[in-house]
Amino acid sequence: MGRVTGRLKVDGRLKHLLVAHYRDAYLARRLRRPLAWVSSGAPVELLHAMGIFPVYPENYAAVCASRRMAVELAEAAEAAGYSPDLCSYARTSIGSMLAQRGPLNGLPLPAPDLLFAASNICGVVVKWWEVAARHFRVPLFILDVPFLAERLTPHQVEYVRRQLEEAVAFFGRHAGRRLSSRSLSRVLRLSAEAVRLWNEVQLMRRAVPSPISALDTFTNLFPMVTLRGTRACVGYLRGLHREVAGRVARGEGPVREERYRLVWDNIAIWYAFGFMRYFTERGASFVGETYTWAWGEYEFGPDDLRDPLGSLATQYSRVILNVDLGQRLDRLLRMVEGQRADGVVFHSCRSCKTYSLGQLTLAREVQSRLGVPTLVLEADMADARAWAEQSARTRVDAFLELLEGRRKG
Amino acid sequence: MGRDAFRQALADACPPREGAIGYVCTYTPEELILAAGLHPVRLFPPGGPTGPADAYLQSFCCSFARGCLDAALRGRWDGLAGVVFPYTCDSLRAVSELWRCHLPTRHHLFLNLPVRVEGIAALAYAAREFERFRQWLEMVAGATVGTDALHAAVRLVGAVRERLAGSSLLGREFLEVAMGAQVMDRFTAAELLEGLAPKTPPPRPGVGVLLAGGALEDPAILDVFEEAGAGVVGDDLCVGSRYAVLGAAWGDSPPGGPVVALARAYLERVPCPTRHPPERRLQHLLARIAQRQARGVVFLLQKFCDSHAFDLPYLRSELSLRGIPSLLLEVEQGALARGQALTRLEAFLEIIGS
Secondary structure: OOEEOOOOOOHHHHHHHHHHHHHHHHHOOOOOOOEEEEOOOOOOHHHHHOOOEEEOHHHHHHHHHHOOOHHHHHHHHHHOOOOOOOOHHHHHHHHHHHHOOOOEOOEOOOOOOEEEEEOOOOOHHHHHHHHHHHHHOOOEEEEOOOOEOOOOOHHHHHHHHHHHHHHHHHHHHHHOOOOOHHHHHHHHHHHHHHHHHHHHHHHHOOOOOOOOOHHHHHHHHHHHHHOOOOHHHHHHHHHHHHHHHHHHHHOEEOOOOOOEEEEEEOOOOOOOHHHHHHHHHOOEEEEEEHHHHHHHOOOOOHHHHHOHHHHHHHHHHOOHHHEOHHHHHHHHHHHHHHOOOOEEEEEEEOOOHHHHOOHHHHHHHHHHHHOOOEEEEEEOOOOHHHOOHHHHHHHHHHHHHHHHHHHHO | OOHHHHHHHHHOOOOOOOOEEEEOOOOOOHHHHHHOOOEEEEOOOOOOOOOHHHHOOOOOOOHHHHHHHHHHHOOOOOOOOEEEEEOOOHHHHHHHHHHHHHOOOOEEEEEOOOOEOOOHHHHHHHHHHHHHHHHHHHHHHOOOOOHHHHHHHHHHHHHHHHHHHOOOOOHHHHHHHHHHHOOOOHHHHHHHHHHHOOOOOOOOOOEEEEEEEOOOOOHHHHHHHHHHOEEEEEEEOOOOHHHHOOOOOOOOOOOOOHHHHHHHHHHHOOOOOOOEOOHHHHHHHHHHHHHHOOOEEEEEEEOOOHHHHHHHHHHHHHHHHOOOOEEEEEEEOOEOOHHHHHHHHHHHHHHHHO
């Protein structure tokens, strides 16, 4: 039996990073630093290398959801004619723009000087960023990253690479910044180091008991998403790495008696962390999430520095939401086997069609190929209005009973 | 003959002929399919409740995309030699993936079209994808797609589009003919359309409204407009007039060759909301309203269609600024909630008719 441990010590530093990030965002204009709104799948390394401050409306929407403010902001967007069937991150963000309020000292996300979104996570961000461009009347650059069906073709890579060259010129034109190859190399090295550390932390979860669970990784994802390519991110991840390695050495984990090891598919349910704790209370550890692992997919090696834009084009084409079902299944099977998981929980998220449509096939394939049971839970990442926690808990109980039966059998 | 032939083509599950290539989106260059000696068939799901597809797609997938997979799983399109899915939206991309995983259609292609429709990089990329499509068609047909055949196909499809664009048919009749033309043999469609042109335009019925939106399953959805006393005087629907608007016409030696010229024509067409940048769409909509002298616009939104839903607040506010009233009706499983739609339409017509 492993020793139980509470929250990670680095969480305190995480809070500091989050506060500092948003404080810097609100100060950017005063410090004459151009500020860009960036989608989570966009190559942020370019912005860091050009001295442009990136903020993430998706992360901001997650913050709104975790502070129980997403619903009222979404309702503001709906009152302006945005369908309640649209992505709840988008509705939260648009509602915050329109109502001019938010959870951080009551403020909305600071207005951007320019907008940058990549189509590699969904078509929604393209439309959402168009809405923002009309609202703020600022320039918008859409990086079009074609779907990776079966294999990445040279003309796909060339298309994305040419757009990255255009993006550099666009940022130069609208933010008055230039790209030096030296600073891009520095940022890519920092990004690669962050990815290496993040992936090692994820692989340490293979230990029994798993040293951390989904709550820890969903929370600790913030630096990987928003600060990737900075020294602050690497510094933070070194601390996380040290602490998790220490837990493994001491046989510690968040679950009193680790009876079940699970994998989570899709975004977190940001307003229902109590529900995630319910798994922990019932002896279930999450040993991997396809969502948090996705930020470990940008692996820049020394060779990539010779052609950084080509490398960015390739890496950002391979993100989990931009690849076909076969490739998603391969990644999932590898995670289940590699992390020694005995069940998979699919969050069927009504806001995120790219992530969720196809999950029912993935669930069947995981069951039939590995004999691993799966659970599909209907929810939404930010909009709590349709969430029924009690019935979700009942389904979790039934699922864990099934796993228990298999343990005994 | 005449309109009945179009209606019949639409009702047939799949043309009983070899070499039928199914597609779901008007960004598919059907000229290339014809040039390969194959037959392009736009796939319109029948509407109504779905069954087999519900095991693969959650409830928040739009019923048009779900209906496509459902009809395929029920065997409606078993006779297809192949199916092509151009990149349209997240839901249809998922349907393409599920079709490839779960259906035995012999040939399947995801035509990886760009989201961006402006700029040299997008054109170069789209032309390469069109070229890849040409090679795939050659493999399916076992024949070469020659330049002469492509020119002939461009002329043929151009004639169909031109005759549809110039048609004075309105409302359900126009939609039946337009949708039927996208299913039937294109030579027959071109000939029948020539014969359909009435000598004098029909009288304008009711209070004139323009319909705008994306894909629809069944032209019968327009019956409720007639019932409410609305005259559908035109549309900006991807299954209707937007199919007819494509500037694919060039001389014998277009710069870059015919495939590049075709790619350019598709990128330069009026963008649907899945393409970026979106500005030309509003201009096109305003032009259609003016050209058809519509008094108001009714947006038909497939429930759960993200691309169209995001544009609606902007489009409606731009129309409102110009004094053009608009109404939004949601479509699900190929139909409107009849009673509610009728009441709302009648109220809308009262406003725009006064």
